[in-house]
Each structure stands twice: as structure tokens, then as C-alpha cells.
Amino acid sequence: MxxxxxxxxxxxxxxxxxxxxxxxxxxxxxxxxxxxxxxxxxxxxxxxxxxxxxxxxxxxxxxxxxxxxxxxxxxxxxxxxxxxxxxxxxxxxxxxxxxxxxxxxxxxxxxxxxFQPEIETEINKIRQEQTERFQGDLTGGEVGKKIDALEKQETALLQTIASGGTVLNPENDPQIVALRERLKPLEEKRDENADAATCELTGDKCQNGSRKSGAGPRYENFRNKQREAEREIREIDRQIQDRRDEIATASKTSREQTLREANEALPGVQTQLKNLRTIQSDAQKDFEQANEENTGLLVRLDALNRASTxxxxxxxxxxxxxxxxxxxxxxxxxxxxxxxxxPPSTYEQLAEEDAKRSVTSGKIRAETHEQSLELEQTAQLGQSRALVEAREEAARRLGTMTVEAELRVAAAILAAWEEREIARIPQNLDEYVTSTNDPIVEPASAGFDEPAVTPPLFGPNAPGVMPYYAPAFDEEARRRAETEGSQR
Known part of the structure; x- marks a missing residue:
């Protein structure tokens, strides 16, 4: 087939x-x-x-x-x-x-x-967006801020060195730059509190006030905050002016010292700047490599979703x-x-009938196998019983043969003993005559309830008694032979 x-x-x-x-x-x-x-x-x-x-x-x-x-x-x-x-x-x-x-x-x-062509186009857009996002994070992050500050410091130092020790613009001084940064939030705080105080006093410039004019507690609170901010601003302005004066005095009195300090500070600033730029460049390369290798199923599914949206x-x-x-x-x-x-096809009907026949034949085979096992077990049991009976019969026969052999051996021993004792009679007549007397019944006056007898001729203590014979054979065989003899 x-x-x-x-x-x-x-x-x-x-x-x-x-x-x-x-x-x-x-x-x-x-x-x-x-x-x-x-x-x-x-x-x-x-x-x-x-x-x-x-x-x-x-x-x-x-x-x-x-x-x-x-x-x-x-x-x-x-x-x-x-x-x-x-x-x-x-x-x-x-x-x-x-x-x-x-x-x-x-x-x-x-x-x-x-859709691979459309997906590749969209993947390029995704990569570009990720690159721009990474660039923004890289520039606005901690490393980017440090690089920006060091670049400004490097520029100021280079200008100082180029001018021979004179700082051309005091506003580029790092200390003054830092003080200017502190001024911005203080000025905003001062202006906000001034507007809030005006709102409380006159009702003008109101945003979140009570809209009630008059010098009340809220007005005094805003005025105090305004004065505190103005005091801090004046202090910072004084520090800026003092720094300006220091730079001017240093520029006039010690141009050589300023130049020397700038020359000493510049290599350290440039080294830090170089290390940070290297870190930034390595991060950029790693990102670009990872972004270029991102061509798996997830980014392709994302690109297909974006393209089909x-x-x-x-x-x-x-x-x-x-x-x-x-x-x-x-x-x-x-x-x-x-x-x-x-409707079931002809093949399905035949398959169903074949399955039923297979189930029926399987049951018959299982029953036949079970019956054969039972017959086999019965035969094994009969064989075991026959074997036990045969072994018991053999044991009985062996016991009988053992007892007969023992009788023959005992008879031979008795005959030999008899012959030897007869031969000894002439030399030991008196001993035998004394030992073989009939039992003597003593009178009752002797104090015994029953008559006493002399030792018999054959006994364990009689002189010249035949030695006791104890054949060595299986005790179980002896027991079976005795039982069989008693039954007979």
C-alpha cells in the first residue's frame, strides 16, 4: 500500500x-x-x-x-x-x-x-529623535553644566594671560558671575513681595491678595519680606563692588601676580575640561552605536505603529x-x-467502526490474557503442591529407611555385645550371679510403702551393661518415622 x-x-x-x-x-x-x-x-x-x-x-x-x-x-x-x-x-x-x-x-x-521599507524610514526618524533627546540631556546634565562653567573660566584666564595680567572685563570673573546668579531669585522675590504689599495697601497689582486696602498684618508681612530681600540684594551688590575693587587694585598693583595665577590655573582648568569632554564624547559614541544597532522586533513594531497611525x-x-x-x-x-x-463522511463512519472493533478486540485480548494468567498461576500452584507432597513423601521414606538402618545397627551391636559377655562369663561368674538375681522384695517392716527392687540386669548403673547407642540422624526424620509407624 x-x-x-x-x-x-x-x-x-x-x-x-x-x-x-x-x-x-x-x-x-x-x-x-x-x-x-x-x-x-x-x-x-x-x-x-x-x-x-x-x-x-x-x-x-x-x-x-x-x-x-x-x-x-x-x-x-x-x-x-x-x-x-x-x-x-x-x-x-x-x-x-x-x-x-x-x-x-x-x-x-x-x-x-x-513593510520593511516603510519601517526603515520610520526607524531613521526614531533614531534622530532619540539623538536629539540625548544631546539635550547630555548638554543640560551635570557634565554639560560643568563643561560650560569651565569653558567660561578658561576664556577668562586666556583673556587675562593675553592682556598681560589685566582682566579686561570684571564681569567674566567667576566670583562675580556666581554673585550675579544669586541676585536673580532675590530680585524676583523682592518684586513679588512689593506687588503683594501694594495690593494689600491700595488694592493695585493684586493677584492672590485679600483685595482689601489698608496697612494690615498681611501688608506688614509682605513689606518685611520685601525689606529682607532688599537687604540681601544690597549685601550681594556690596560683595560685587568689593570684588570689582579687588580686581582693579590687583590689576594696578600686581599684574605679574595675576598673570602668574592665571598661568597656574589654566592647565588645571584645561585638564578638567578635556576629561569631561572625553567622557561626553565616549557617552555620545556609545549612544550612537547602541542607537545604530537598535534594529530588533520592538523598534520595528514601534516604527510600524507610528508609520500606520x-x-x-x-x-x-x-x-x-x-x-x-x-x-x-x-x-x-x-x-x-x-x-x-x-454529515459524517464514509471514511469517518469506517473509522468509527474500526475504532469500535479495536476496542472490542482489545477487551477480548485483555480477557484472554487475564485467563491465561489465571491458568498459568493455577498450574504453577498445582506444581508447587505436587512438589511439596513429593518432598514430604521422600522425607517419610527417608525417615523409615533411617529407623530400619538404626535397628539393624542396634541388632548387630547387641549380638556382638552378647557374644562378648558370654565369653566373659567363665572368668566373672560370681559377678554375674550377683547382678542377675531376681528382684527381691523387702519386708514392709523396712519402712517402705512399696517394695524395693534391685537394679535390673540391663540398666545404666548395672555392671557389664551394654553401652547405650544413640544414632545421629535427623530428629525431624525420626519424628516422622515414629508417627508413620504408630499410624501403621
């Missing part, structure tokens, strides 16, 4: 399809759908590995083949496991959901590949292609589920 690969993928039984040739194309179509979904899954994995990991084709190809085989077997199992029954939809529902999940996952790389045509075709690939991936399951709600 010739086997067809598509028939195997459909999960149908070739032997039954030979009897129903009309159903053969149907199952070939199901097998073809399984093969198609697995092929698309392998291609999708190939594109995903190249986009996400930048894997070369010779590394992505074997992984894609493994994924192809995995989806092939999974789809085949899903198709075979859905069978017709009273609650077939309960069995089919989780398998359909699983197929949809895999369809969504597999469809995404294919859609990204189709403002473009109706692109968004529509994106959805349609995604649904198309998803439906193709779920096609074997859809076909199998739809097949359940139609």
Missing part, C-alpha cells in the same frame, strides 16, 4: 482511505494545509532571527528548520486530536485558541518583512495582511472544526 506524505500529515489511516477513494482528496488538502502553515512558520522564524538577532543565514536556517518541524508536528496533533462527538466543540475550542496564538506570533515577522492605507493593509497570515496559520484547525458540523 503506497503511503502519501500529505495523507500522513492529515492524520488519516491509509488503509481505510483505500476503501473510500472519494475522501482521499479531502485529507490530502488537510495535509497540504498543515504543510503550508509549517512552511510559513519556518520562513517567519528565519526573518525573525535575522531582524531581532542579526543572525547570518547559515545560523538562522537550522533553527528555522527545527521550528518548521515543531509546528508541523503540533498542527498535525491538533488536527488528529479533534474528533467528532457530542461535545466536540469543547475539545476543539482550546486547540483553536492555541492555533490563534501561534498564528499571531508567526504572522508578525512576515508583516514586518513586507497617520496613513490610512498603510494601516488598512497592515491589518489585512496580518489577518491573512493568521488565518493561513489556523487553516488546518478551521477546516477540521468545520468538518465536524457537517
Amino acid at each position: 503506497k503511503r502519501h506524505p500529505l495523507i500522513w500529515l492529515s492524520g488519516a489511516q491509509p488503509a481505510l482511505l483505500e476503501r473510500t477513494p472519494g475522501d482521499r482528496p479531502k485529507y490530502q488538502g488537510i495535509g497540504g494545509a498543515v504543510l503550508t502553515t509549517a512552511t510559513l512558520a519556518g520562513v517567519s522564524m528565519f526573518f525573525a532571527l535575522q531582524m531581532a538577532l542579526r543572525a547570518p543565514w547559515y545560523a538562522a536556517l537550522p533553527i528555522s528548520l527545527v521550528w518548521f518541524l515543531a509546528i508541523l508536528n503540533l498542527d498535525r496533533w491538533l488536527v488528529v486530536s479533534i474528533q467528532r462527538g457530542n461535545r466536540a466543540w469543547l475539545v476543539a475550542l482550546p486547540r483553536l485558541l492555541m492555533a490563534l496564538l501561534f498564528g499571531f506570533i508567526i504572522s508578525t515577522p512576515l508583516v514586518l518583512r513586507i 497617520g496613513d490610512f492605507t498603510l494601516g488598512l493593509w497592515r491589518i489585512l495582511l496580518f489577518l491573512l497570515f493568521t488565518v493561513i496559520e489556523c487553516l488546518p484547525i478551521f477546516v477540521k472544526v468545520l468538518q465536524l458540523y457537517g
